Amino acid sequence: MNIAILSGKGGTGKTTVAVNLAQILQANYIDCDVEEPNGFIFLKPTVQKSEQVKVKYPVIDKDRCNLCGKCVQVCQFNALFNSGKGILTLEKLCHSCEACGIVCKEEAIQFADREIGSIEEGQSANLKCFRGILNVGEPMAVPVIKQLLAAAPAGLNLLDCPPGTSCNAVSALQYADAAVLVTEPSVFGFHDLKMAIKLVQGFNLPFGIVLNKWSPEGSSYKEYLDKENIKILGFIPNTREIAEEYSKGNTLNEIPEINKVFSDIAREITEVFKCN
Amino acid sequence: MKIAITSIGQQLSDRHDPRFGRCDYFLIYDSEKGLQKAIRNKGQDASGGAGIAAAQQIVDEKVHVVLTGNMGPNAFNLMKEAGIKVYQCNAASCAEALELYQNEKLTELTQPGPSHHGMN
Numbered sequence: 147m148n149i150a151i152l153s154g155k156g157g158t159g160k161t162t163v164a165v166n167l168a169q170i171l172q173a174n175y176i177d178c179d180v181e182e183p184n185g186f187i188f189l190k191p192t193v194q195k196s197e198q199v200k201v202k203y204p205v206i207d208k209d210r211c212n213l214c215g216k217c218v219q220v221c222q223f224n225a226l227f228n229s230g231k232g233i234l235t236l237e238k239l240c241h242s243c244e245a246c247g248i249v250c251k252e253e254a255i256q257f258a259d260r261e262i263g264s265i266e267e268g269q270s271a272n273l274k275c276f277r278g279i280l281n282v283g284e285p286m287a288v289p290v291i292k293q294l295l296a297a298a299p300a301g302l303n304l305l306d307c308p309p310g311t312s313c314n315a316v317s318a319l320q321y322a323d324a325a326v327l328v329t330e331p332s333v334f335g336f337h338d339l340k341m342a343i344k345l346v347q348g349f350n351l352p353f354g355i356v357l358n359k360w361s362p363e364g365s366s367y368k369e370y371l372d373k374e375n376i377k378i379l380g381f382i383p384n385t386r387e388i389a390e391e392y393s394k395g396n397t398l399n400e401i402p403e404i405n406k407v408f409s410d411i412a413r414e415i416t417e418v419f420k421c422n
Numbered sequence: 423m424k425i426a427i428t429s430i431g432q433q434l435s436d437r438h439d440p441r442f443g444r445c446d447y448f449l450i451y452d453s454e455k456g457l458q459k460a461i462r463n464k465g466q467d468a469s470g471g472a473g474i475a476a477a478q479q480i481v482d483e484k485v486h487v488v489l490t491g492n493m494g495p496n497a498f499n500l501m502k503e504a505g506i507k508v509y510q511c512n513a514a515s516c517a518e519a520l521e522l523y524q525n526e527k528l529t530e531l532t533q534p535g536p537s538h539h540g541m542n
């Protein structure tokens with residue numbers, strides 16, 4: 147079973163929730179936030195395996211190309227350019243759809259692979275940890291997320307998703323069976339939370355909310371969620387201790403009160419989503 | 423010689439658009455025959471690679487010179503590749519841009535501006 151840990155936006159404590167819950171639930175941790183995977187900072191796994199993520203891009207055979215421009219016209223992503231002297235490929239814009247290869251009647255287009263990122267697998271105590279890494283400067287995260295999640299192991303997996311409701315978050319959600327939305331009570335958080343709720347509802351996933359950095363000022367959040375009949379899985383208090391442990395790159399389960407908070411959330415998750 | 427001017431409208435009297443990839447129109451001006459036409463920038467509809475779509479239109483029109491405010495790295499390199507000169511211009515109207523160019527008051531762009539999509 148794959149449980150997606152989502153947030154309306156970055157910086158709501160999504161990774162904190164994901165790594166601490168993975169420890170308590172003894173679930174596999176999978177970091178899908180491939181542009182900024184930082185869960186390994188907290189779980190500190192020993193990486194045992196690493197594989198490349200590659201995508202296809204067209205390579206033009208200049209001797210065969212007659213500069214007809216058909217490939218440029220068919221490309222929906224503006225990844226090809228006809229300078230009048232040759233066809234140039236803008237690799238980073240290419241979505242590997244291979245349409246250009248189909249329309250070229252001169253057989254001037256071949257496809258080659260290039261690396262855009264990698265996938266790592268490691269072990270932290272008795273947890274299996276995975277992460278996708280998108281190389282710096284690469285704009286397309288989706289192929290990395292797909293390859294990462296297609297290889298997800300059986301059992302209970304927590305997917306630390308890309309922030310927001312971007313297409314990266316959507317591509318991770320396609321592999322999810324349930325979702326936990328992490329939010330913090332601030333005005334921006336509220337708007338983004340509503341968007342994230344819409345997204346998981348669109349996928350028809352069972353879901354619940356974790357309210358992070360909770361203080362009584364956030365009660366309008368609780369009222370809203372209660373009114374909409376949305377399950378609140380738990381509240382994580384806004385304490386200095388948490389911020390300190392976080393900044394040291396530690397997980398929070400060593401702090402007894404916080405361990406209890408996460409254990410309660412974990413119990414709710416097990417009950418609500420009916421996982422083992 | 424053909425000159426392309428980035429514009430928000432279809433006339434020389436219209437405001438000069440400082441953007442290249444996302445400008446509304448390109449005015450195609452022939453130094454002998456005057457204003458030839460205004461073409462809508464397809465880069466406007468592009469979700470990515472606006473500068474490339476715009477650059478392709480410029481090349482297809484067999485333009486020699488582009489007058490615009492700034493240009494991202496992708497489009498800039500493509501213009502270089504195609505041998506098209508780009509002049510940096512902050513004029514208010516397209517007519518004024520043209521006049522500045524004809525009086526040799528504009529400087530050629532020698533390096534690209536910032537990338538808009540994190541791609542360079």
Ligand code: SF4
Nearest residue numbers: 211212214215217250
């Ligand atoms: S379709 Fe083939 S022949 Fe035509 S420009 Fe593209 S690569 Fe060259």
Ligand code: SF4
Nearest residue numbers: 221240241243244246
């Ligand atoms: S593979 Fe698709 S996206 Fe890539 S250059 Fe060809 S047509 Fe464009």
